Each structure stands twice: as C-alpha cells, then as structure tokens.
Amino acid sequence: MELALNYKEAATRLKQVVNRTPLAYHARLSEKYGCEVYLKREDLQLVRSYKLRGAYNMVSSLTVEELSRGVVCASAGNHAQGFAYSCHKLGVKGVVFMPEITPKQKVTQTIMFGNGQIEIVLTGDTFDDCLKEALSYTATNNMTFVPPFDDYRIIEGQATVGVEIIEDEPEIDLAIIPIGGGGIAAGVGSYLKSVNPNIKIIGVEPTGAPSMTEALKAGKPVTLNEINRFVDGAAVKRIGELTFPLCKDVLEKVILIPEGKVCTTILRLYNEDAIVVEPAGALSVAALDFCKEEIKGKKVVCIISGGNNDIDRMAEIKEMSLLYEGLKHYFIVRFPQRPGALKLFVNEVLGPQDDITRFEFIKKTERERGPALVGIELQDAKDYNALLERMRHHHFDAKEVNSDQTLFEYLI
Numbered sequence: 153m154e155l156a157l158n159y160k161e162a163a164t165r166l167k168q169v170v171n172r173t174p175l176a177y178h179a180r181l182s183e184k185y186g187c188e189v190y191l192k193r194e195d196l197q198l199v200r201s202y203k204l205r206g207a208y209n210m211v212s213s214l215t216v217e218e219l220s221r222g223v224v225c226a227s228a229g230n231h232a233q234g235f236a237y238s239c240h241k242l243g244v245k246g247v248v249f250m251p252e253i254t255p256k257q258k259v260t261q262t263i264m265f266g267n268g269q270i271e272i273v274l275t276g277d278t279f280d281d282c283l284k285e286a287l288s289y290t291a292t293n294n295m296t297f298v299p300p301f302d303d304y305r306i307i308e309g310q311a312t313v314g315v316e317i318i319e320d321e322p323e324i325d326l327a328i329i330p331i332g333g334g335g336i337a338a339g340v341g342s343y344l345k346s347v348n349p350n351i352k353i354i355g356v357e358p359t360g361a362p363s364m365t366e367a368l369k370a371g372k373p374v375t376l377n378e379i380n381r382f383v384d385g386a387a388v389k390r391i392g393e394l395t396f397p398l399c400k401d402v403l404e405k406v407i408l409i410p411e412g413k414v415c416t417t418i419l420r421l422y423n424e425d426a427i428v429v430e431p432a433g434a435l436s437v438a439a440l441d442f443c444k445e446e447i448k449g450k451k452v453v454c455i456i457s458g459g460n461n462d463i464d465r466m467a468e469i470k471e472m473s474l475l476y477e478g479l480k481h482y483f484i485v486r487f488p489q490r491p492g493a494l495k496l497f498v499n500e501v502l503g504p505q506d507d508i509t510r511f512e513f514i515k516k517t518e519r520e521r522g523p524a525l526v527g528i529e530l531q532d533a534k535d536y537n538a539l540l541e542r543m544r545h546h547h548f549d550a551k552e553v554n555s556d557q558t559l560f561e562y563l564i
Contacts, residue, residue, distance in 0.1 A: 159343050162209050162308040163315045169208050169241065170312070171197050175320040175453065180424065185440055186448045190324070192317055195433055195459030199265055201385075202313050202336055202457055203227075203300070204234035209309030210298050211238040219244050222295045226250075226286035228279045228332075228384045229258030230430075230458050231300035236266035246270040247295070249286035251278055253381060255462035278381060280389040301335030302392035311339030317453055318347050325450035326352040328443075330435040330457045331364045331406065332386035334395030340455065341402035354443060355399065355406040356435040358383035358414060363391040364399060365406050372396070382411045382472075385432030385458055409438045412476020415469045418461070430461040431469075475554060478533030482553035482564055484514070485543075486523045493548075501542045505531035525553070525563055 173193045181189040194202040211223060222245040225235040232248045239246035248262055252274045262272060273289075276282040279300075290297040299306060313336065317324065327344055329337045341353040357364055360380020367373045375390045391399070414431050417438040421427040429437075436454035440447065474480035487493040502508070510527030530536060543550050553560050 157304060157308040157311060157339065157342055159308055159311045159315055159346075162205075162305075163312045165209055165212060166205055166309065166312055169198075170204055172316055173197055173313075175317055178425075181437070181440065185444050185452075188451045189440070190321060190451070190453045191427075191437070192313060192453055192455045193427075194313060195427065195429055195456045197458075199230070199233040199237050199261070200459045201230035201233065201430075201433075202310060202455075203230040204237055205312050206301070206303075206306035206309035206335055206339075207231060207234035207298060208238040208241070209312075210303060210305035211235070211242060211244065213305055214296060218296045222246065222293070223298050224249070224286055224290040224293075224295050225298045225300065226279065226283040227300050228387065229254050229262070230385055230432075230460060232262045232272075233258065233265050233460070235298055236262045236270045239269040240265060240267040244269065247286075247289065248272045249282045249289070250274050251276050251282045251381075251384075253277060253384075255384070255460075255465065257462035257464075258460055261460065278379065278389060279387065280375075299392075301333030301338075302394050304394065307335055307339040307342075307395065307398065309339070310336040311343040313455060314340035314343035318344065321451065321453070322347075323451060324351060324453050326354065326447060327453045327455065328354045328356060328436040328439050329455050330386055330432050331355045331357045331391075331399070332361075332388045332432060333392045334364060334399050335392065336455065336457065337364075337403065338392075338395040338398035342398050345402045352404045352446075353402045354439065355403045356439045357406055357408055358386055358431070358435065359408045359410045361387045361389075362406075362408055363388050364396075364403075365408060367391045367396055368400065368403075368406065380411060383414055383431040383435070385430055385460075386435065407439045407442045409435055409442070410476060412472045413438050413441075415473035416477060418469055419473055427456070428459045428461055429456055430458045433458040433461075474529060478530070478536060480509070480527065480529045481536065481539075482510070482525065482527050482560065483550045484523050484553060484559075484563075485526050486549040488547050496546060497548060501539070501546055501548060502528070503530075503535055503539060503542075506535065506539065 178189045224247045226249040344351045381387045417434040507529045
C-alpha cells in the first residue's frame with residue numbers, strides 16, 4: 153500500500169494548484185452529538201470538489217508524449233471539472249464523457265474550467281454506461297484515459313485531503329468519508345491509517361447505490377443491476393478494482409444513508425450554516441445520526457466532498473426531505489357520494505396545521521364523487537395517525553401512495 157501511494161509527493165505536486173481547504177470546527181453539530189465535529193470543506197475547492205486533486209495529480213504525471221496525444225475522462229460531473237481544470241492548467245487537449253442525466257450546472261462548470269481545452273460528450277443513463285463509451289473512444293484514438301477513481305495516481309491525489317487534515321488536527325479519532333467509486337475513501341483512509349492505525353474510518357454510501365457494501369459482502373467488486381442516480385456523485389454500479397482492497401483494509405464499516413436523509417441534511421446545512429453541498433457532499437454529515445453512540449467524546453472529521461448542487465434540483469430535494477421526515481403524504485381519496493364531501497374533508501379531516509399541497513381528480517368526469525390524488529403536508533410527523541383516524545371516522549376511503557413505490561412513481 154505504502155509503495156503504491158506516494159502521499160507526500162502528491163501533496164508537493166498539488167501544493168501550488170489546489171486550495172488548502174479549511175478544517176472547520178462545527179459548534180452546533182459538536183453540541184448535538186457530544187463530540188468535536190470538524191468539517192473538511194472540499195466544497196470550497198477550486199472546482200468545488202476534491203476531484204481536482206486526483207485528476208491533476210495523474211495528468212501532471214503523464215509523459216510529454218502521452219500528453220501530446222490528449223486525455224479522456226468519464227465522470228458524473230465533479231471529476232470532469234477537475235479534469236477540465238487540469239487540461240486548461242497544463243495546456244492539454246481533453247475529451248469529457250458525461251451521463252446524459254448530468255445536472256446542467258455541472259456541464260456548464262466543466263466547460264468553464266476547461267476554458268477551450270476540452271470537448272464534452274453526453275452519453276448513457278449512468279456513469280457506468282458513459283464509462284464504456286469513454287474507454288472505447290480512448291482506445292480508438294490512442295489517447296490516455298484518466299479514470300475518476302481507479303488509478304493509484306488518482307487515489308494518492310485524493311489522499312492529500314487526509315494530509316491536510318492531519319496537519320491541521322493531528323489527534324483525530326474518526327473520519328467519515330463518502331464512497332462512490334472509492335477513490336477518496338481509499339486514499340484518505342490509507343493515509344490516515346499510515347499515520348495512526350487507531351483512527352477509525354467509516355465509509356458512507358447512498359442506500360440506492362451500495363456498491364462498496366455489496367462488494368464487502370461478496371469479498372470482491374460486484375456490478376449492481378440497478379442504482380438510484382439521485383446522489384449522482386456517489387451513484388456507481390461497481391466499486392473500483394484498485395480502491396476496493398484498499399478500502400477493505402481501512403474501513404471500520406460502511407453506513408447506508410437513505411436519499412431522503414441526504415436531502416434533509418442538504419437543507420439543514422444550507423438553512424442553518426449557509427453551506428451549499430451537493431447530495432454526495434452531504435453523506436458524511438448525514439451519517440452522524442447513524443453512528444452517534446460511537447462518536448461521543450471523539451474528534452470526528454466529516455469530509456464535505458463537493459458543493460456542485462444545481463439550484464434547479466432544490467424543489468426535488470425539499471420534496472424528498474419532507475417525504476423522508478414523514479411530513480408529506482400522498483393519498484388516493486375516494487370521496488363519499490354525498491353533497492359537501494370535499495368541504496367536509498377540508499374542514500373536518502385536515503388538522504389545523506395541515507396543508508393541501510396537491511389536489512387533482514383522477515377521473516375528470518366524476519368531480520366530487522370520483523377518486524382524487526391529494527398531497528398533504530403536516531407540521532409534525534406525529535400528526536399522521538390522527539389524520540388517518542379522521543379519514544376513517546368521516547368514511548373517506550384513502551389509499552396511501554407513499555408506501556407503494558410503483559404507484560408513487562406513476563402518479564407523483
């Protein structure tokens with residue numbers, strides 16, 4: 153491991169290129185969890201994520217001949233921006249392959265950081281689809297591929313996040329690190345363990361893309377059949393071949409975080425701390441609720457991996473947070489066939505703090521009598537059972553849509 157990863161050389165190579173991001177003590181989270189919580193703010197990096205470190209470390213280490221032929225990358229967004237900045241900084245021609253579903257903000261930022269040095273190709277529904285196309289293009293055009301995580305030069309570049317952490321706070325007890333392909337967890341985890349074997353490393357994945365979790369179960373990287381792409385910076389179907397054994401050696405455990413919990417964390421960091429994070433960037437802070445007993449009294453570092461969040465996604469983020477917190481519920485309600493049923497529903501079924509956020513008759517010709525899709529937002533999740541009881545008491549036949557994933561995706 154130590155032979156493969158030259159942490160100090162990478163740190164020296166990157167010193168004049170990357171921002172040295174702050175390791176910020178967070179008073180509110182520290183008080184809440186009874187420990188010292190520090191946020192490693194890679195959202196304040198030049199390209200608003202740590203990915204610049206690995207990309208520049210690899211591209212800058214290529215030979216003159218390799219650079220002359222050009223470089224290629226595949227990315228869900230953040231690696232693309234780090235790659236693009238590296239191409240601009242080093243004057244290298246680059247081609248960036250990104251999934252078609254990549255947020256527009258990340259595409260725009262990639263073009264900006266490339267500053268005329270890169271070409272963008274949007275292809276495939278997932279990172280893995282786009283990766284196949286990128287590798288084929290690289291081979292056909294005799295260029296050099298710069299992977300987002302599965303190369304030792306990438307891993308050691310990401311490890312420099314850990315170098316800065318130890319320089320700023322040598323006595324940390326535990327680090328919580330997001331996992332997509334495993335590059336930052338492998339790099340930072342390996343470095344921290346090389347400095348102090350007693351430091352605990354906890355990995356965090358979104359529930360909908362558990363590539364490391366499943367690899368650990370199988371004892372080797374496996375390809376997931378399907379993934380939830382919402383946490384796009386960590387939505388990878390297969391963990392890296394090089395990152396897996398490194399992560400396996402250093403990880404205490406991996407925590408799976410529901411996408412809705414990620415959304416709640418994004419909103420709280422924004423509303424309470426004015427910190428803008430992308431979904432993958434919120435994973436480490438979201439994990440605190442899932443390991444609060446073992447972090448008591450400890451010095452804990454949460455790596456905020458990125459802040460490239462598209463403002464257009466905020467409505468979706470709020471909706472997912474409300475659903476996760478039990479504050480928003482959708483029902484198909486069949487109104488009793490009697491006059492004034494809708495008025496009764498509004499006046500007697502809804503609580504004083506409940507709001508109707510959506511109302512539409514499913515059968516347009518049966519208004520006041522046919523089924524309607526009703527969205528209700530509660531002030532407190534504890535009000536839910538009382539709402540159901542009032543529906544039963546007043547003889548409203550209601551089916552909850554939230555609990556039926558197929559129906560929810562079809563109607564909502």
